[in-house]
Amino acid sequence: MSVLIIALNTFREAVRDKILYVLTLFALLLILVSRGVGWVSYGGELKITTDMGLLAIWLFGAFVAIFIGTGMIYKEIDKRTLYTILSKPIDRWQFVLGKYAGLLLTIYVNLALLSLILFGYLWLMGAPIGIAILQAVALTFCEMMVVTAIAIFFSSASTPVLSAIFTTTLFAMGQLTKWMVDLGAIVRNASPWVGKVMYAFYLLMPNLHNFNVRQEAVNAAGTAGALAIPASQMLNAMVYGAAYTAALLLAAMLLFRRRNF
Amino acid sequence: MVYNPGIFQKRKIALEGLDLEVPRGSIFGFLGQNGAGKTTAIKTLVGLQYATSGRAWVLGADIRERGAREKVGFMPENPYFYEYLTAAETLDFYGQLSGMPRENRRKRAAELIELFGLGHARDVPMRQFSKGMRQRLGLAQAMLHEPPVVILDEPMSGLDPLGRRDIRNAILGLRDKGCTVFFSSHILGDVSDICDRVCVIHLGKKISEGPLHSLLSSRVLEVELAASGAPAEGIPEAAALARRAWHDGALYHLLVDSEEAAQKAKAILEAKGAIIRLLMPHVESLEEYFVRVTGEAPKVPERPAHGGSE
Structure with a gap:
């Protein structure tokens, strides 16, 4: 119950903060402008709009997760709002989980809003809303679950600047994990040791590349009923996302448990 | 209580051998210079810091247990709240965290908002609150769930005389209802006016404790x-x-x-x-007593900033 109370309060605070509206407006603008870019491209108006729309939604989610999430717990400590909360009969893990759930709810409500606007926009342009686009959006939601957990993990142990640097680095590296394993396979012949290190790195880093099916969705968008990726692959990505998030949140709760304020 | 200010810095002893017993239904004043360890002791009691050794209980409940915090209302020094919530929403939030049913928390919030003269600011966001108003709301959130024990860290610091009077009256009102009040303060006049018992700490150690009249010298100065x-x-x-x-x-x-x-x-x-x-x-005033007992002890050394503690 306490997790829900903290989550809903975090959501309420976030939606009253003007910064969120600025970011949402920026993402909306990117979706609307995409049509203009589509006009100058040869025969790919719908594809460009779909591609840029999905990119805008993804960028918005990542931006909010990193820039609000990384300061979230530190701000509570710095502004001392935490003192009156932790002295109430709640457990510390409930606080961490509540903050995480509140931010994720904020991101999800905004992503849902932007997705609906994109779908409406595409519908107005006469494009069918295929299952492939829904898959891309669903996996973006899944990716934000992981990115928000990374941000909260660092925020529970570090300052906003350091947390933002660490989270952005991990977010960027997470997009490149597939390349890491490919590169590891190439260098394995030259140096087996480097290959092994790169593989270990690949296992440890968040494999955010798993959630990026935007290009596949754009390619499949024209064909009714076509999937961006097979359902089994999508399920694998979602289970991976949930497991990685659970591990990060558990670590964040453990770090937070014995801290002195 | 030992804390570690940084990886390469020497560990500091913030509190040492602090042995206190606060009688039920009393107002207990916790005195000490800046850096004496008052805030550290209070934060330990409400679960914000962990003691490296020793134990404490609130009405029989170990402070490390969540049950102890059900019995305590706490106001930190210079309390801060979520900027975008109104006073009524803030109290409702704390009421929920304390497990109060909706009807009860609404009724209590309305009572306390009136008691502390915040009726005009009921629906004003906290970011527009002055320091005095925040302080009053801080005490209101500590009293909201009618806890049998209230712990206040410098409740009167930075308040004007009227604000101090309101807080003082609220503390006396709590005692009249049988509540135990434990508070730290620099304003010795307020402490001597309302406290039944005081404790003075210096450099993390208790140097005296007892009923006020027994501590002050009855010798005519x-x-x-x-x-x-x-x-x-x-x-x-x-x-x-x-x-x-x-x-x-x-x-x-x-x-x-x-x-x-x-x-x-x-x-x-x-x-x-x-x-x-x-x-x-x-005869000796509390201020003269305080200077006498702390003046004999060595000066407080500079201590690195530590999470808002004194």
């Missing part, structure tokens, strides 16, 4: 006399007994060191035809 009808040039025989003699309008004042000297001066003044208007012995 000085006696002030005032008489009317004395000549303008004063009365040299009486002035010779005094530490200081002066005229203030129609009154001739003498400040003497003992009751015996005061009686002699009184006899001389009356013999010279003056009429005694005031004869007041001064």
Whole structure:
């Protein structure tokens, strides 16, 4: 119950903060402008709009997760709002989980809003809303679950600047994990040791590349009923996302448990 | 209680061997200079910091257990709240966290908002609140779920006289309802006005504790006399007994060191035809006591900033 109370309060605070509206407006603008870019491209108006729309939604989610999430717990400590909360009969893990759930709810409500606007926009342009686009959006939601957990993990142990640097680095590296394993396979012949290190790195880093099916969705968008990726692959990505998030949140709760304020 | 200020910095002892017992239903004043360890002790009691050794209980519940916090209302020094919530929403949020049913928390919030004169600011976001208003709301959130124990860290710091009066009255009201109040303060006048018992700590160690009247020396430090009808040039025989003699309008004042000297001066003044208007012995005040007991101890060394603690 306490997790829900903290989550809903975090959501309420976030939606009253003007910064969120600025970011949402920026993402909306990117979706609307995409049509203009589509006009100058040869025969790919719908594809460009779909591609840029999905990119805008993804960028918005990542931006909010990193820039609000990384300061979230530190701000509570710095502004001392935490003192009156932790002295109430709640457990510390409930606080961490509540903050995480509140931010994720904020991101999800905004992503849902932007997705609906994109779908409406595409519908107005006469494009069918295929299952492939829904898959891309669903996996973006899944990716934000992981990115928000990374941000909260660092925020529970570090300052906003350091947390933002660490989270952005991990977010960027997470997009490149597939390349890491490919590169590891190439260098394995030259140096087996480097290959092994790169593989270990690949296992440890968040494999955010798993959630990026935007290009596949754009390619499949024209064909009714076509999937961006097979359902089994999508399920694998979602289970991976949930497991990685659970591990990060558990670590964040453990770090937070014995801290002195 | 030991804390580690950084990887390469020396560990500091913030509190050492602090042994306290706060009687139920009393107002307990917790005194000490800046850096003495008052906030550290309070944060430990409410679960914000962990003691490296030792234990404490609140009405029989171990402070490390969540159950102890159900019995405690806490107001930190200079409390801060979520900027975008209104006063009513803020209290409702804390009421929910304390497990209060909706009807009960709405009723209590309305009562407390009125009690602390915040009715006009009920729906005003916290970012527009002044320091005094935040302080009042801080006490309101600590009292919201009617806890049997209330712990307040510097509840009167930075308040104007009216604000201090309101907080003082609220603390007395809590005691009247049987609540135990434990608070730290720098404002010794307020402490001596309302506390049943005090504890003084210095450099993390308790240096005295007990009922206020038993701690203060009952020895008369000085006696002030005032008489009317004395000549303008004063009365040299009486002035010779005094530490200081002066005229203030129609009154001739003498400040003497003992009751015996005061009686002699009184006899001389009356013999010279003056009429005694005031004869007041001064005993030790809490401030003088505080200076006496902490003044003997070494000065507080500079301590690195530590999470808002003193």
